[in-house]
Amino acid sequence: MRVGLLYSRIRTDEKLLLEELRDRGHEVVKIDVRDQQFGLSGSSVDAAELDIVVDRCVATSRSMYVTEFFASYGVPIVNPPEVAGTCSDKVKTSLALEEAGIPTPDTRVAFTREAALEAIDDFGYPVVLKPVVGSWGRLMARIEDDHAAEAILEHKETLGHYEHKIFYIQEFVDKPGRDLRVLTLDGEPVAGMIRSADHWITNAHRGADTQQLEITPEIEDLVRRASDAVGGGLLGVDLMETEDGYTIHEINHTVEYKALADVVDVDIVGAVVDWLEEKAATSENGAAKTAL
Amino acid sequence: MTACPECGGEVTLHDSIEVGEIVDCSTCGTELEVTAVNPPVLERAPELDEDWGE
Numbered sequence: 403m404r405v406g407l408l409y410s411r412i413r414t415d416e417k418l419l420l421e422e423l424r425d426r427g428h429e430v431v432k433i434d435v436r437d438q439q440f441g442l443s444g445s446s447v448d449a450a451e452l453d454i455v456v457d458r459c460v461a462t463s464r465s466m467y468v469t470e471f472f473a474s475y476g477v478p479i480v481n482p483p484e485v486a487g488t489c490s491d492k493v494k495t496s497l498a499l500e501e502a503g504i505p506t507p508d509t510r511v512a513f514t515r516e517a518a519l520e521a522i523d524d525f526g527y528p529v530v531l532k533p534v535v536g537s538w539g540r541l542m543a544r545i546e547d548d549h550a551a552e553a554i555l556e557h558k559e560t561l562g563h564y565e566h567k568i569f570y571i572q573e574f575v576d577k578p579g580r581d582l583r584v585l586t587l588d589g590e591p592v593a594g595m596i597r598s599a600d601h602w603i604t605n606a607h608r609g610a611d612t613q614q615l616e617i618t619p620e621i622e623d624l625v626r627r628a629s630d631a632v633g634g635g636l637l638g639v640d641l642m643e644t645e646d647g648y649t650i651h652e653i654n655h656t657v658e659y660k661a662l663a664d665v666v667d668v669d670i671v672g673a674v675v676d677w678l679e680e681k682a683a684t685s686e687n688g689a690a691k692t693a694l
Numbered sequence: 695m696t697a698c699p700e701c702g703g704e705v706t707l708h709d710s711i712e713v714g715e716i717v718d719c720s721t722c723g724t725e726l727e728v729t730a731v732n733p734p735v736l737e738r739a740p741e742l743d744e745d746w747g748e
Contacts, residue, residue, distance in 0.1 A: 410740075411727075412714035420712065434714060462745040537747015563744070607748075638748065654748045 403682045404429045406447065406455040406477075408468050410436050414660040416458050422671045426679075435464050440471040449475040454682040456480050458656060462490045462535055465656055478685035480678065481635035481655045488632045489655035492534050492570055495632065502631035504624065505649040507642075508573040515555045518569035522551050528574040531555075534565055537654070539603040541566075544574060575649060577642040580604055582615050584639045585659055585670060587677040589629035591617045593668040595661065606661040614666045624648055636674060696734045700724040707734050 405428055409416055423430050431452065438446045449455075455472045457479060459465040469483035481489075488494045492509075499506040508525070512518040522529050522545065531543040531554060545551045558566040581604045584594035594615035597604045604610045615621075625639045628650050638657030641648045663670045695704045703721030707728070711717075715728045716739050725739040 409714055411716060412712045413716075417710075417712060417715065421710075432713065460746045461743055462747060535745055540747075541744075656748050658748045 403453040403679060404431065404451060405678065405682075406431045406433050406449075406452040406472075407458055408433050408435055408455060408465075408472075409458045409460075410434060410464065411460045413460070413658065415658045418660065418663065418671045419456070419458070419674065422675045423678075426675060428675075435459055435468055440468065442474075445471060445475070449477045450687065452477055453687060454478045454480065454678060454685065456678065457486065460656070462537070462656075466490055477687050478681060480681065481637070482633065485633040485635045485637075486655045489637070489653045490535055492532055492536075492652070493568070495653055498631045499628060499650055502627055504628050504631060505644075505647060507575050507649055507651050510571050512569045512571065513567065515552075515559055515569075518555050518571060519548075519551060521569075521571045525571065525573055530572040530574050531558075532570045532572060534568050534570050538607040539605040542603060544602050572651075575642050575644060575651070577604075577644070580610075580643075581651075582621070582641040582643070582648075583662065584615070584617065584621065584625045584641070585657060585662055586625050586629045586637045586639055587673065588634040589626040591622050591625050592673045593617075593662055593666040593670055594621070595665050607658070612661050612665045621648065624650060628653060636677070696736050698722060698724060698726065699736055699738060700726075705736060 405423055407430055433447055455477050457465050457469050466486050469479055469486045472479045473483050488498050493511055496506055496509045510521040512521050527546050529545050533541045543554050580596050580598040582596055585592045594617050595612045596615050597606050597610040597612055599610040606612055628639050629637055632653050638654035640652040641650050659670045698705050698719040701722035703719055705719050711728055711731055713728055713731055717726050726736040727739040729735045729737050
C-alpha cells in the first residue's frame with residue numbers, strides 16, 4: 403500500500419512506524435505539513451495516489467485541519483477529523499464520555515473568573531484546572547486553596563490565549579500514584595501500561611515509571627466503549643483507579659507508543675500496521691481532487 | 695559528522711537518520727532538526743509549542 407505520513411517532527415514513535423511499514427514493503431510518502439498548502443479543490447500533495455493517510459502531527463492545531471482536508475479529498479485517514487476534533491478538546495471528550503455513560507471525572511466549564519471560583523468552591527479543594535487543548539500534562543494546575551485559585555484564574559484570564567479563558571474545572575481524583583494507558587485499534591485493546599510517579603501528574607512524557615498493565619475484562623469493556631464514544635481509530639485511552647472503579651479522563655488521537663512498546667511483550671507497531679493494512683484494504687480512496 | 699549550525703561543534707548522526715528527526719548537539723545542547731539526509735543538513739529545531747502533544 404501507499405501510505406501518507408503527516409508529520410512535522412519525526413519522534414521515535416514515527417520512526418518505529420516508518421521502519422515497520424518499509425520492512426513490509428509498503429511505500430511511505432512522508433508529508434511534512436509545514437511545506438504544504440491545502441486548498442478546497444486539492445492540495446500540494448497528490449492525495450489520489452495514497453491508499454491511506456496517517457496523521458502523526460505533533461501540533462494539535464495542524465492535526466485538526468489536515469485531517470479535515472484529507473477527509474474532504476476522500477482519502478481514508480487515521481484518525482478521521484471527527485475523532486481528532488473530539489479527542490483534542492477536553493470539553494468534547496468529557497461530553498462524549500458522559501453521553502456514552504462511561505465514568506469520567508466530574509467537570510464544569512466556566513467563562514469568567516467569578517463563575518469559575520463558584521464552581522471551584524462547589525468542588526472543594528483540591529481541584530484541577532486544565533487547558534481545554536493541551537497534552538503531556540502541561541499547564542495543568544492542582545489547586546489547593548482560594549489564594550492559588552484566584553491567582554491562577556487571573557493569570558489565565560490576563561496572559562492567556564482566548565482558549566485559556568474557557569476554564570475547565572475538574573474534580574481531583576485521588577488516584578493511587580498512578581494512572582493507566584491502553585492503546586486501542588477501533589476499540590480493540592492492544593496493550594496497556596501503568597504509569598507511576600510521586601507527582602500527581604503521571605504522564606510518561608514527564609518521566610513516570612512504566613510497567614505492563616494486565617488488561618482485565620473490565621478494562622477491556624471500558625476502553626472499547628470509550629473508543630466507540632469518540633469514533634474509534636488508533637487511540638490512547640487513559641484511565642484512573644478510584645474507590646468506585648475506573649474513570650476515564652483522556653483519550654489521545656495521535657497516541658505515542660514508544661514508552662508502551664518498551665514495557666510490553668506485544669508487538670505494538672506490528673499490530674498498528676496490521677490494522678492499517680486492513681483499513682486500507684477495506685477503504686476506498688475516493689479522491690477526485692487533483693494536486694494543486 | 696555534521697556541523698551544528700548553532701555552535702559549529704561536530705554532531706554524529708546514526709545511519710538510519712530521517713528527515714524530520716530531532717538530534718541534540720552534544721557540545722551546546724541545542725535541539726537540531728534533520729532537514730536533509732544526503733548529505734545531512736541540520737537546522738535549529740522549532741521550539742516546543744503550546745498545542746504540541748499526543
